[in-house]
Amino acid sequence: MSDVVEKTLTALPGLFDSQTGAAKITNRLKQLVKSITELTSKHEEENLMKQELSSMKEQVASPNTTMIQMKEIMVRAMYCEMLGYDASFTYIHAIKLAQQGGVLEKRVGYLAVTLFLSEGHELLLLLVNTVLKDLQSTNLIEVCMALTVVAQIFPKDMIPAVLPLVEDKLSHPKEIIRRKAVLALYKFYLIAPNQVQHIHGKFRMALCDKDPGVMTSSLHIYLQLIRESPDDYKDLTGSFVTILKQVVGGKLPIDFNYHNVPAPWLQIQLLRIFSLLGRNDQSASELMYDVLDESLRRAEMNHNITYAILFECVKTIYTISPKAELLEKAARCIGNFVLSPKINLKYLGLKALTYVVQHDTKLALQHQMTIIECLDHSDFTIKRETLELLFRITNAQNVTVIVEKMLDFLRVCSDDHTIVHLVGKVAELAEKFAPDNSWFIQTMNDVFSIGGDLLQQDVVNNFLRLLAEGSDCKEDDDQLRLYAVGSYLNVLKGNCFHLPQHFLQVMSWVLGEYSHLQESVDQREVICLLTKLQDQKTISSVTRVWVLFALTKLSEDQTDLILDLLESLSSSQDTVLRQQAQELHHLSQDSQLHEWVLPRGAPWDSVEVDSSLSFLDGYVSEALAAGAAPYKPPHQRQQELCEERALSLEPYGFNLPVSLSSCSITDRQSPTLSLGLSGNSAELSQKAGTLILEGVKRVWGKDGYLPQKETTGEAVQVEEPAAVLQTSGQQVAAERSEPPDLSQQREDKQQLASSLFVGLGAQSSTSLLGQSEAPPPRFRRKPRPHASSSSSGASERSSDSSHSSRSTADGFLYGSLLEEEPTTPKPSSGVIKHNHIRANGPEQNKDADVALETDRGVNTSHILGSDMVLVHPNTIQDKYPADLTELLPADLKELPRSDVISLTSDLSLSLSSCRVFRDESLLLVIFISNCTDTAITDVAVQLTFEGLETVSLRGNVIGCLEGRSVSVCHYALMMKDPQTSVSFTGTVSYQTQAGQTNSLLFSGTLCTADFIRRLVVTTEEYGKLWLSFSHDVKQNLKLLTDAEDPLRATLNVLKEMLQLHVVDIIGSEGLVACSLLSGAPCLLHCRVNGVALAVWLRSPLPALPDCILYHCQKTLAEH
């Protein structure tokens, strides 16, 4: 407490004497504050608070306590809570106070409630009635209070109770009430979006409110809505632009000015909305250019608030479709920020640069000297942001300098969060741009030792994967491995007990796997080093297992060295360790077995892993037949234990990412886990040893490491930066009036700059051209769950079945084509066949685009002749035909399909789409309608899908579309790797009668649910399948408890919405099956568990259960 406070507090007692009654009550808080400050120790404070709290407890319990006294007690209780003491006994009284007190007490009561109770507290239910009453009060202040509370905390389940009242308030004559009602609805939207879906129209009313305050509040909702689906609100772009124009033009009441700037909060909110609406949308962006320019121009005053607006403007300008003139102005703005002496602005400048640099690397070059200065800045925040910027501009030429800078920073950094974050980035850069082996290994050593035990397992796994997987050239790989072995031997020879566990694990794995490559090193020496490591007390038991495993691999002929160790470990407390020791003991006695189990130098991908352990099926069924209890995985057992103990009151939310990561970690993390699974059989232990590699994906690709392939390309690139250097060098010469040591420093910095910014100049021109082209770091590492499908042995079956289903799909296509057009000319069927071959070829999925292109090139004319369904004007009366689906070919009409949604439109052409769920593929049907009376020619639709395979397409090029007619084009799609949703973008180009060529952009999303089909199996088949899959995920889902038979009702909803097949319902358990279009099945085992539905999913594709789970959760939440 400051001196001043203390001084004033000593004067307090005199004050109390002169006052009486009510005044005295209000002074109880002051007394309390005062007595606390007089105390000298924490202990005394605790005692005092104990007294205070117990006296409060007495008071609140006494029936004589008036509401006014209660109010005072509540204030004190809030104070106690702020100091960190528990006053939970007053919570219920806070609610009472809000309920029963007069307006003043109510105010304090409500405040106490918002401070004490957090969202989801059960006592909140008791507040609902009070809120309802106050919302209907005639006293405006009470209504305000109720709305304030509702907008802060309100039980989610009770929203329907107050919703109509809050809705009514949207048309209240007082603007303060309307404003608070809008914010309350915003809050509702955030916690339960589905409940306010029906009142979206009212949001528009709020947006058009005559009071600027209400309108501003409604923007919070719109920002959120637009963030979720920008396409639905494109029509509002014009309105938002008009609003901003008016604001910038000073049309708002002067009250809304802040330091002479009109409504800055409103401006920033609108700019944010612009960036969402204008992203990838040329026409929307064009509407914004003028007002953005105006905003930039108006924001001239030298005040934080104008900078805030400028910063948001710059961000928006760089996010929406680019306009050169604005970009130039924005770049100048960023320059002003970066060069500002004010540190806050400098930080924002760096942040903006980081954001912009992927579009325009030149800008970083312009400010290189400032960036270098910021790198040595005393402020941690600035330094870190600079490193973030450098990370974005890293290339093969400056990687060593940048990584060095990052490591320097990390060595002095003490914040765990920062360390983990940056270390990951260093590892990423090292993998991608490493100039040579020694540098790479050295850097990774630093990463492991600095990252310590905070390091994410991913970094370790990626590194090991890289070593194991190697590149195309075996020599290079071996060299890298050799270098790693050498380096680790050196490290281990030194003092190594301070090294982090992760690092020791990596070292032992590498030594175990590759030390045989190093011929100059005696294996015995390696074994000695590892046994020495094993002796150390400081290493964890997990690491011990890694080390022991390495020893197992190495010990082939030198069993004598490890016998002691084995002996001591055979009686270890740690069962895993003991088991490992036993295995090692066995192997060391039987060298033939050893050779078979651990073949030296075997390529990583030659090992097949049956992670579903299906070879044990016979054993299992035998045991089951003999009366053994079925196996339950640990997590299920755990859960059952928990259930026995207590009911879970927590609602289960969407926690997809958690379950994703947990499943991937348990699947392939360390040998401990896999060993824990395996029995004693030798065959198993082989698998255990290589299980780490399962799901391993190649990251060290052709353009990352492999310097000899890069150099030819880079030699050309170096030249331009050199030119840049020269000019900066000249600058230095021109400014030689500085003192010599200063200029020396400057030169050092110049030198640093040259090494940091090398390679940027050449790139800038190309990246400017391709604005939307994302920087390589972001897409480099592919998501892991998808990876294992190609490598794990378990998925072989599924790929087989996907193969067959695909060919049936093509067969169907072929067949239906013939049916539709019996007179199809031969070339057309040839095209389809060609397509068929493509689809089954080895590079199917990558080449989907290419296939598309060839198709279009080859068969324009044929498609025109055969597949196009042209509807003539007399069949359609309106611009938008009443039911576009009528136009679908007869065989598709019967199939289940989605609603028709509009994709894009302009004056002459409008596009809408509909998804038809065929058994073999998803058919994306696009209706191209000509809205004019004249014919439109050369209509071409081009679509790109990320992560989807186009099996076939038809009707995407139309020579002539007559006035008021509609043409239909199909894309048959398959999903190979499950993803929760896939977005597609497309363009349609056409030529009008006047000879003008136009093009329209559009985009949309497809979700896994579109690619899921029923899998009809019997209960027995289900049981068999169940045992053969390995990737499982468990989750609790919402159960529709209001139905008569909750399980059946819930499963029916899922069945209808997601096209699942309900195999069987046995008591409180339900078996459900479905399959992805590629053929990969997914089985769901559902069990009613109190008020939730415990679902356990299994599939050969690791990512599929998560995707399906996500959609189930979504469907049930929306139901």
Added chain:
Amino acid sequence: MQFMLLFSRQGKLRLQKWYVPLSDKEKKKITRELVQTVLARKPKMCSFLEWRDLKIVYKRYASLYFCCAIEDQDNELITLEIIHRYVELLDKYFGSVCELDIIFNFEKAYFILDEFLLGGEAQETSKKNVLKAIEQADLLQEVRGRNPPQRPGRDRTHIDPPPARHDQLGACSFKHVANTHTHTHTHTHTHTSV
């Protein structure tokens, strides 16, 4: 905005407002860590701080630190101005606000904050409107006449005035230059109407 904390130079928490649901334990942990981190920063340093996955925006006014946590895509500068506007509001309401006002009338400070920010978003940015709303509620107090009219901040007037002006939060520095001495004389108009 995720939360707002007010704490003194000595690290005592003066006000806390959480806009995201967190357990008490977490709140305490966050508060402790943040207070430490922010207090350790030097005056010339940048007002922004990356902390865990959040961005912390803080500013010191006299002996009080105002500290807000925002998400990465939020605008740091406008958050700084939110803090400033809040201090302006407090200043206008209490009349040259100082830390003591906030200690002894913290519930009023909460009322003002709730009128200004609701659910973590700026609700009303017009200074006049915020104060009008607060004053209307306060006025009710007098009409009902249960308590003697009690304009917050008055209690200071019975107290030895702080030795120097630097205790005022100094929201509007220009105003404070003129106000330096009025502070010591406020007791002359103690029980005047609101």
